[in-house]
Amino acid sequence: MKKESEESSMDHHSYTTEEVAKRLKVSKLTVYDLIKKGELPSYRIGRQMRIDATDLEQYIKQMKTGKIKGTPVKSEDSRGLDTFIISGQELTLDMLAKRIENRLPSSNVLRAYQGSLTSLVKMYQGEGSIVSLHLFDGETGTYNVPYVKRILVGQPCTMINLLARNVGFYVQKGNPKNIKTWDDLSQSSIRFVNREKGSGIRVLVDEQLRIQNLNKERISGYEWEESNHLGVATQVANGKADVGVGSEKFSQIVNVDFVPIMKEQYDLVILKNKENEELIEVVKGILQSEEFHNELKAIGGYDMTKTGQIIYEIK
Structure with a gap:
């Protein structure tokens, strides 16, 4: 069930900041910080901030390969x-x-x-x-x-x-x-x-x-x-x-x-x-x-x- 859920999330067109926070296991504050620093692309639908699924997966991949210095968890601790x-x-x-x-x-x-x-x-x-x-x-x-x-x-x-x-x-x-x-x-x-x-x-x-x-x-x-x-x-x-x-x-x-x-x-x-x-x-x-x-x-x-x-x- 977990694998199926993860696979379906790949097809999800976009995420809210709350969903991204849960996915990265960080606070929403950290997500906002990543967005403001330009590390995580975002856009708005009305007043709501959204993160494209492709951009989130790319960010996760860059984290794993070391192309992004530090991790969201460290960002959480050093905010x-x-x-x-x-x-x-x-x-x-x-x-x-x-x-x-x-x-x-x-x-x-x-x-x-x-x-x-x-x-x-x-x-x-x-x-x-x-x-x-x-x-x-x-x-x-x-x-x-x-x-x-x-x-x-x-x-x-x-x-x-x-x-x-x-x-x-x-x-x-x-x-x-x-x-x-x-x-x-x-x-x-x-x-x-x-x-x-x-x-x-x-x-x-x-x-x-x-x-x-x-x-x-x-x-x-x-x-x-x-x-x-x-x-x-x-x-x-x-x-x-x-x-x-x-x-x-x-x-x-x-x-x-x-x-x-x-x-x-x-x-x-x-x-x-x-x-x-x-x-x-x-x-x-x-x-x-x-x-x-x-x-x-x-x-x-x-x-x-x-x-x-x-x-x-x-x-």
Whole structure:
């Protein structure tokens, strides 16, 4: 059975980073490092990073023949304290990553385009350095803190505000179906496009449907999932969907109108341990700097009232 499995994997057209990590018996962090160093070719499908099966087999063959110095296992042991992964899809996270590398010249900052809830669970399991969160809690009407309390049980951490941003409905130009409220999603003539499970927007959608007693089975397209804001907005722009939910910024990239629903709090969570001591101080310094604030102002559309503030800590 094992041989059959190995042979079938040769025919597998591509792998996720998680699958590669299992195959090489290393962590996902090591896989990201190999990709960034150019030792393992990769490409993206949407927001997901993939490695072609042929490239992976070639890498394994080169390892065995000694054409690649060292092994993934050694890479695992020697990755040091300087490689950090920031999860999330917010555009300003790329700015943050560059600034961290500027302030910590020896650092290697990687990006993982995962949803908030998925990333938080993975942090509890030991993956990721900085997790970005925008998770709405219907019971309290607040963001993020209830989820950190429940998921990062016994894990000392600090949560710092990045920004606040508008979220709302993406609708076709002119809003021909006059979509304004959550209740409108249940109209039989309206086609909805959802986000994937584990994303902050999906949590918002599900929480709003729950607290407003709306039956998701009555929403046409509820099971139709896109993996990012841009994917949702694009489906609305090309007329395949009438409405989706996402942040205002992405509505400006494609040809859709935006109906604001609420302002969401976008925070960063970092585990408090010896390895992250300097990282926490650097991130706070960046977020509190006039330079970073000016850059956000230049982009426009963000509320920076709490940017750089400590929102919550587990000691």
